[in-house]
Amino acid sequence: MILVLCEVAPGSSEPDEVSLEALAFARALSEAGGGVAVRAVVVGPVPDGDHLAAVLGDHGAGEVRHADGEGLAAYGGAAWAAAVQAVREETGSVAVLAGGTPRGMEVMAHLAARLQVPMAANVVSFDGLSPLTVRRQVAGGAALEEMRLPERPAVLTVAGHAWSAHGVGGPAATWVACHPEVPAADRRATVVRTAEPEPDESGSLRSASVVVGAGRGAGGPGGFGPVTELAELLGGVVGVTRVVTSLGWRPHHEQIGQTGSRIAPDLYIACGISGAIQHWAGCASSKAILAVNTDPEAPMMTRATYAVVGDMHEVVPAIVEEIRNRA
Amino acid sequence: MTRVLVAVKRVADSSGEAVLTDDGQGLDGRYAGWTIGNHDACAVELGVRVAEATGGTVTVLSVGPTEAEEQIRSALALGATAGVLVEADPRTLGPADVAAEIAGVVREATEGYDLVLLGNDAADTGDFQVPVRLAYALDRPVVTGAGMVTVDDGVVVATVNSPYGDETYEVPLPVVVSVLEGGVEPRYPSLKGRMAAKKVAVETRQAGSDPAGPGRVRWHLPPPAPSSTEVLGEGPAAAPAVVDALGRLGVLP
């Protein structure tokens, strides 16, 4: 049996997309292994279990183990791992996996440490089953590592957007509630408060027909003026790289990539973005890409449909002006 | 007074083109040079800030080759007060082995370390596990992915910039915290700092035997994507060609 940790945002009953991708990976692993069962584990409160069971069933989970109760309401890596470990013991799973989100990474790392087995982070594919041999992203995606996971259970995370999430028409999963005991030692580090998250407007990013993106090349929070103007002129929205959100220059919901939104616009204009694999994972489906970069060798430039070599602070205002002049 | 240990890893600079070692066991830094990852650099900055704010000390540690002393000295120039090098070939060590080596240093320290800071994941292997495995080896709580870390009255306050909003943890010392870049801007070394760093004796010890290893077969470089990019020009002069292309794509208002 293969067990997949499925993440649900606090207060929501909608599974995270990267978790559904991990389920797709688990289905492929199951098929290669002769059809072992795929089950999901969900930790913490869920407002609408019926809905979640229907979605996860559609994506191939035969059963959902819902671990809830004392010590699991607030997120904590060790507490969640204790819950997943209890479910894994009950189900005797030979592989436990999660999406490569911050929580997926953390909980799997805890689980691997507790079980004293290896873990493979950011897996993109598997080559063999005995022993399980996987390929995973390393060096920020510049290289791939072939890694063996001979121990059981095999513990891994699936790199975001390396697999595509799609329903397979399975029936609603059987919902099994459980209340694993979380020892006090595993509750020492849990979230004590969460600042009101920024309003999530990533929906418009995912559905926009034009996205104007900017990365570290924007140079700071003040560097987004012309980028925003160009996006508005083209009836599009702004998207950014992880560097930009982690530096606090722009809100999280604007992030494109493996740990952000996946976009498929008619045009993606990528300004001052190197094109690391984790960013590429989120924008590769764009119908056309225009890259603006000072470095003609940046991966984004060599993969784009169109490229302009130059400083985005000069090029983007010039494009804005040219559009205005022609209007 | 907080005694801080910051663990950093010597890695090949991967901002340029990636080059693999002949045995395919990792990145070759011969051409690009060696450095520490951005997460590690922020861990050093936060460690120095915590020590400054609490009148404490910062020891910087690396598990790596003899040459990793270079990275230790860079951190000393930023305000760390002592250095420890655990000599080992990092290619033979998996995340559990590295965690065991760091745990050994923590256990044997006479004064002990209340706070251990590490980069969230190494810039080369990206295993996402050393901090968590270290916490288990030491039986301490761990917070991962923190952008900001302060210590207030013996309690670590760590903030994680999560997709679900900024999440705060408050955990009494001793704690292991892994740091993600973005919460702080690492400082530059002062001349005084660089001079002082030269004088500090870096304690060297040998790694223990029988590592479990990383499970690695080998690294591969992805085949270069065939490029069919149309270069529209250079600088602002390319604007007319860009707007022509926007017209062809049908995205002009």
Ligand SMILES: Cc1cc2nc3c(=O)[nH]c(=O)nc-3n(C[C@H](O)[C@H](O)[C@H](O)COP(=O)(O)OP(=O)(O)OC[C@H]3O[C@@H](n4cnc5c(N)ncnc54)[C@H](O)[C@@H]3O)c2cc1C
């Ligand atoms: C597990 C994991 C998950 C990740 N998830 C994501 C994700 O979801 N999304 C994401 O984006 N990243 C993600 N990353 C990070 C990713 O690896 C890169 O670090 C990031 O995408 C780089 O962002 P950047 O292109 O803005 O910055 P850099 O890589 O620093 O590139 C900046 C580029 O701007 C150019 N430039 C500089 N100044 C100018 C200027 N004035 N004008 C024009 N060009 C200029 C430079 O030549 C360079 O090419 C992830 C990493 C990991 C390890």
